[in-house]
Amino acid sequence: xxxxxxxxxxxxxxxxxxxxxxxxxxxxxxxxxxxxxxxxxxxxxxxxxxxxxxxxxxxxxxxxxxxxxxxxxxxxxxxxxxxxxxxxxxxxxxxxxxxxxxxxxxxxxxxxxxxxxxxxxxxxxxxxxxxxxxxxxxxxxxxxxxxxxxxxxxxxxxxxxxxxxxxxxxxxxxxxxxxxxxxxxxxxxxxxxxxxxxxxxxxxxxxxxxxxxxxxxxxxxxxxxxxxxxxxxxxxxxxxxxxxxxxxxxxxxxxxxxxxxxxxxxxxxxxxxxxxxxxxxxxxxxxxxxxxxxxxxxxxxxxxxxxxxxxxxxxxxxxxxxxxxxxxxxxxxxxxxxxxxxxxxxxxxxxxxxxxxxxxxxxxxxxxxxxxxxxxxxxxxxxxxxxxxxxxxxxxxxxxxxxxxxxxxxxxxxxxxxxxxxxxxxxxxxxxxxxxxxxxxxxxxxxxxxxxxxxxxxxxxxxxxxxxxxxxxxxxxxxxxxxxxxxxxxxxxxxxxxxxxxxxxxxxxxxxxxxxxxxxxxxxxxxxxxxxxxxxxxxxxxxxxxxxxxxxxxxxxxxxxxxxxxxxxxxxxxxxxxxxxxxxxxxxxxxxxxxxxxxxxxxxxxxxxxxxxxxxxxxxxxxxxxxxxxxxxxxxxxxxxxxxxxxxxxxxxxxxxxxxxxxxxxxxxxxxxxxxxxxxxxxxxxxxxxxxxxxxxxxxxxxxxxxxxxxxxxxxxxx
Ligand SMILES: CC/C=C\CC(=O)SCCNC(=O)CCNC(=O)[C@H](O)C(C)(C)COP(=O)(O)OP(=O)(O)OC[C@H]1O[C@@H](n2cnc3c(N)ncnc32)[C@H](O)[C@@H]1OP(=O)(O)O
Numbered sequence: 001x002x003x004x005x006x007x008x009x010x011x012x013x014x015x016x017x018x019x020x021x022x023x024x025x026x027x028x029x030x031x032x033x034x035x036x037x038x039x040x041x042x043x044x045x046x047x048x049x050x051x052x053x054x055x056x057x058x059x060x061x062x063x064x065x066x067x068x069x070x071x072x073x074x075x076x077x078x079x080x081x082x083x084x085x086x087x088x089x090x091x092x093x094x095x096x097x098x099x100x101x102x103x104x105x106x107x108x109x110x111x112x113x114x115x116x117x118x119x120x121x122x123x124x125x126x127x128x129x130x131x132x133x134x135x136x137x138x139x140x141x142x143x144x145x146x147x148x149x150x151x152x153x154x155x156x157x158x159x160x161x162x163x164x165x166x167x168x169x170x171x172x173x174x175x176x177x178x179x180x181x182x183x184x185x186x187x188x189x190x191x192x193x194x195x196x197x198x199x200x201x202x203x204x205x206x207x208x209x210x211x212x213x214x215x216x217x218x219x220x221x222x223x224x225x226x227x228x229x230x231x232x233x234x235x236x237x238x239x240x241x242x243x244x245x246x247x248x249x250x251x252x253x254x255x256x257x258x259x260x261x262x263x264x265x266x267x268x269x270x271x272x273x274x275x276x277x278x279x280x281x282x283x284x285x286x287x288x289x290x291x292x293x294x295x296x297x298x299x300x301x302x303x304x305x306x307x308x309x310x311x312x313x314x315x316x317x318x319x320x321x322x323x324x325x326x327x328x329x330x331x332x333x334x335x336x337x338x339x340x341x342x343x344x345x346x347x348x349x350x351x352x353x354x355x356x357x358x359x360x361x362x363x364x365x366x367x368x369x370x371x372x373x374x375x376x377x378x379x380x381x382x383x384x385x386x387x388x389x390x391x392x393x394x395x396x397x398x399x400x401x402x403x404x405x406x407x408x409x410x411x412x413x414x415x416x417x418x419x420x421x422x423x424x425x426x427x428x429x430x431x432x433x434x435x436x437x438x439x440x441x442x443x444x445x446x447x448x449x450x451x452x453x454x455x456x457x458x459x460x461x462x463x464x465x466x467x468x469x470x471x472x473x474x475x476x477x478x479x480x481x482x483x484x485x486x487x488x489x490x491x492x493x494x495x496x497x498x499x500x501x502x503x504x505x506x507x508x509x510x511x512x513x514x515x516x517x518x519x520x521x522x523x524x525x526x527x528x529x530x531x532x533x534x535x536x537x538x539x540x541x542x543x544x545x546x547x548x549x550x551x552x553x554x555x556x557x558x559x560x561x562x563x564x565x566x567x568x569x570x571x572x573x574x575x576x577x578x579x580x581x582x583x584x585x586x587x588x589x590x591x592x593x594x595x596x597x598x599x600x601x602x603x604x605x606x607x608x609x610x611x612x613x614x615x616x617x618x619x620x621x622x623x624x625x626x627x628x629x630x631x632x633x634x635x636x637x638x639x640x641x642x643x644x645x646x647x648x649x650x651x652x653x654x655x656x657x658x659x660x661x662x663x664x665x666x667x668x669x670x671x672x673x674x675x676x677x678x679x680x681x682x683x684x685x686x687x688x689x690x691x692x693x694x695x696x697x698x699x700x701x702x703x704x705x706x707x708x709x710x711x712x713x714x715x716x717x718x719x
Contacts, residue, residue, distance in 0.1 A: 002030030003052075004037055010181045011038035011047045011087075015104075020058035021051040023075055023100045027061075031104070032078040039081055046184035047085065049108060050092040050177050051101075056117070059099025062126060062266055065257055075100045075132035076246070079107035083196060088187045092180025093117045093168070098156070102167075103132040106141065109195035112170045112183050113159050119167055122154040124226045126269050127262030127657065131253030135233035136245040137197045142166055144205035147234055152217055152227040198242045210235050223512045224657055226265075229256050260667070264659030267706075268649060271642035271660065278459060278471040279639050284452035291460035292402065292453060298323060298371040299378050300391060302333020302364075305408055306380035308436025310362065311337050312465040315350070315437075319361040321370050330364050337362065340437055372398050376461065378430055380408040383532065388412060389420040396421035404454050406430040411477045411532075414447035424449035428458050431478060432467075433651050434524065441651035442467035445478050468650045473637040479644060480651045482632065483661075486624035486689035491517040492557035493687075494617055495598060498609035501577045502590045507614035508621070512655030517621070518577035519588055521560065522570035526577075530564045549605060555686040559601055566597070619676060626665045627677050630693035633713060640710045641666075666706040674700035 001024065003014040013034040015021040023031075031049075038047045051057050064070045082089045082104075091097070091105035093113035102119050105111050113119070121130045121138070129135060130151060138147040142165045150157060162168040172179035193199065210231055217227040229252045236248040256262050279285040295318075299310045302324040310333075313320040322337075324330035341355040350358075363370075368391075371377055377399060379391055388407060395405055404426045407417055418427035429445030442462040446455055455471060462469025472479045491504050505516020521529065537544045542551055546561040563576060570576035571584065578588035602609055629644045638644055645660020658664055665673045674696050681690035695713065704712060 001026035002034045004034040006041065006044060007181060009043055009045045010184055011041065011044040012177065012181065013038065013047065013049045014052050015049065015057050016052045017061075018053040018055075020055050020096070021053070021101070022058055022061035022063075023104070024061040024064060025071060027057075028073050028075060028078045032073050032081070035078070035081040035085070038087070039085060044087060045188045046087050047082070047089040048092050048177070048180035048184050049082075049089065049104065050180055051094065053095075055095030055101075056091065056093040056097040057101030057104060058096055059101045059103075059123075060132070062269065065128075065262070065266065075103055079104055079132070082107040082109075083198060085109075086192065088184055088190070088192050088195075090180050090184040090187070092176045092183075093119065094176040096120075096156070099123050099130060099134075100132050103130060103134045103137070106133065106137040106197060109192045110169050110183065110187060111167060112172050112176075112179060113162065113168045114176055115159050115171055115173060117159050117162075117168075118156040119162050120154065120156040121151045122156070124152060124154040124221075124224070124230060125265065125656075127224075127226050127259065127265035128256045129226060129230045129233055129249070129253055131250060131257070133246060133249065135230065135249050136237045136242060138167075139202045139234060139237045140197045140200040143203060144209065144234060144238060147237075148209075148213055148231065151230045151234060152213070152221075202238045204238060207235075223655055225259065225261055226256055261657040264663060264667075265656050267659045267663050268645070268656045271645050271663070272468065274640060274642040275468075275470050275646045276459070276463075278455065280446060280450075280452055280455065281473075281636065282452070284455075286456065286459065289452035289456040291456040292375065292404065294318060294375045294404075294457065294461055294464075296320070296374045297376045297378065298374040299380060300324075300368070300371075300395075301380040301382075301408075302330050302336075303380070303382075304336070305432060305434060305436055307333040307336040308340075308434070308438075309378050309380055309408065309432055311340055311358075311437045312432075312467070314358040314362045315341075315354075316465040317357075317361065318465070319363070321363045321365055321374060323365050323368060323371060325366060327366055330366060334362070334364060368394055369398055371395065371403075373400060374403060376404045376406065376457065378406045378408055380432075383409060383412065383535075385412050385416065388417050392417055392420040392427065396423060402426075404428065404457055406458060408432055409445075410481055411536075414445050414450070414474045418447050418449060425451040426454050428454050429474075429478070430458055430462075431480070433480070439651065440466075440468045441480070441647060442469040443478055443480055443647060443651065444469050444471050445474055446471065447474055468646060470638075470643050470646050470650075472643065472647075473635075475632070475635065475637050479632055479638055480647050483625045483628045483644070483648070484652070486628050486687075487621050488517055488521075489557070489687070489689065490620045490624045492559055493555070493684075494612055494620060495559065496557050496602060496607050497612060499612040499617055500590070500595060500598075503612070503614070504617050504621075507617040510614065511618055512658055514653035522576035522578055522580075522588065525570045525572055526560050526564050527569045530561055533558075533561070550686070553686065554688055555684070559598065562597060562601060563594070568594075620680065622661060622664070623673065623677055623680065624687075624689050626661050626673065627691075627693050627696065628689060629662055629665075630696040630699075633709075634693055634695035641706055663706055669703075670696065670700040671703070 001016050005012050017027045038044045089108040090110045091108040097105050097119045121134050123129050159171050221227045233249045233252050236245045277286050297313050297318050298321045299306050300323045310320050310322045344350045345352050345355050414429045418424040428450050431443035433439035433441050444458045459469045501518040505518050508516040546558050568575045574580045574583040579591040641662035644662050648654035648660050677692050
């Protein structure tokens, strides 16, 4: 798995494991043998290492972690001969040199790269640290400060910056292998001693740097252990001689690689890729369908969501027409877009030039007719079925026949909206999450007639605008909000029964959620949920009041309505579940008035309160939602559990180090999950969400790991 050839005295070693040349056992062994051959071959004067295909190497083979193939030779064993060689060794980097890939390059005496190549240590993102000398060698090359930045963030560094930092010695524009050979020949005869990183000293940055970094990292990557381990390893490079530092790095790597966080983060890495491979019930899938080109787009509605979606499109270079029915609202929407762009420039997330470029491709209009020529339209108006149908009927007449029509609904039926058009195959849901410019999830919803080509187009669009697109089928509230419902309902029941909203939020935040349920509700606006609840009930012929305790025999809690009726709408009104001091302020403090309201509510309905533990809070909220997740899988609304996990990670900030709710259930063992859900069902018979999923019941008998659930589901159409 590493090819060797002697080209006129230059040993050319090719890492051969495409597409990313992961450093599997075979590649490591191959590299070690090739370096030995080059070392022994008297004709060889210099050595070039490159990757087969587009990439140098994406590092260690993650699939080997924890398995039987995680065995010697390690990357360090394979590369020792490069380090010790008196013949110059050159890493010729195209594409990516990441993790162990960059470590191989750091064992070489020189590194050259193409203008588009990227280097980095992304290990923190999969819960480990650079375990093949990266934490000891990088500080010797670029210093402690830059090493901390690169290793704790995991960010990819582009060629230009890598050159400035000194990671690359040269950027080359011709064929990378030929350039590597020429470069290697040019340094033959120059003593390599000064190029060997192990011989260099690390400058003493002082221990205060590390104390400060520990505080920064704890805050920025709350709950994650890998960045803290990275700091310890980098500090060792400063405090210990090279060999002792390497030993310390390996020890820390081994502790991390066997941790639950690493397992969960690696699961998440692969889940994201599995989820991207979509399939429709017809069998059409991401391999068979091709997307249509989207050269121009339209967005209808310049409110918070519409403006955010337009921002995603224009910052990805897609010329976009933003349409509002009212000039005043349109101007407000444009101001939102401009303000967000200015904010991104201030935060150094983009340059002023990039912001200007984005705004230059935004057109505005108060006339739907101006969408006649765009390739794709995303409607983002108020959640009202009749209004959406009216807009889609108009768009069908206005837009060219190939235009794809997307709706940003969070709950309405895609098929009913599609029926308003004569192009049902081109109608699809694209559900963005607020704030649309920030949140990564794009829940794409297919209807019964949505074509594979349309699905391929919105999935490709999602990737292009830097979202994580997940495909789901149509059902009430789709996947994200459907699962959120039992989660939020349980939160309210817990409050009725004795937990304060602040205790509920604390338990969730301690678990790793970025915000507790009640803080999220305040952020979204309690009045929004109030209206949605009223309208949904009206559609079912039910009149809700804050006195409603049961609907069709099912327990409900409308405490949030009581708050709305007291003018507590959340952040926008300065108070909701929390007190914010004044409207729009973000700092939340618990409010005794809310606790009094809850007391009064419980007295009125004679609800006995009790002490509720944080364990009960987490179990009830999470298991209610997990049970719903299994029902969603059972109904075929998603085709695999990874889709659900990616939705929760990117839609609601479920911590990657917990791997998503379905992975979490897998780790708890499904027989335990099922038993607890059955117990809750017995204790809370008036909550339909505790009816155990049949799929969960079946799976709990098998003890199959999550990676095998999909095959069981597919082999048992009737569960
Ligand atoms: C002692 C230990 C020493 C060092 C520790 C390490 O090196 S840990 C590994 C550190 N490296 C990474 O975390 C990089 C992970 N890979 C990526 O970020 C991306 O794959 C990459 C390289 C930027 C390419 O992205 P692209 O979008 O072009 O491709 P995609 O992600 O779909 O990957 C293609 C297929 O390759 C698989 N793959 C990628 N990296 C690895 C890896 N390191 N190990 C194993 N497999 C890897 C990926 O899953 C894809 O497979 P597929 O079956 O097609 O889904």
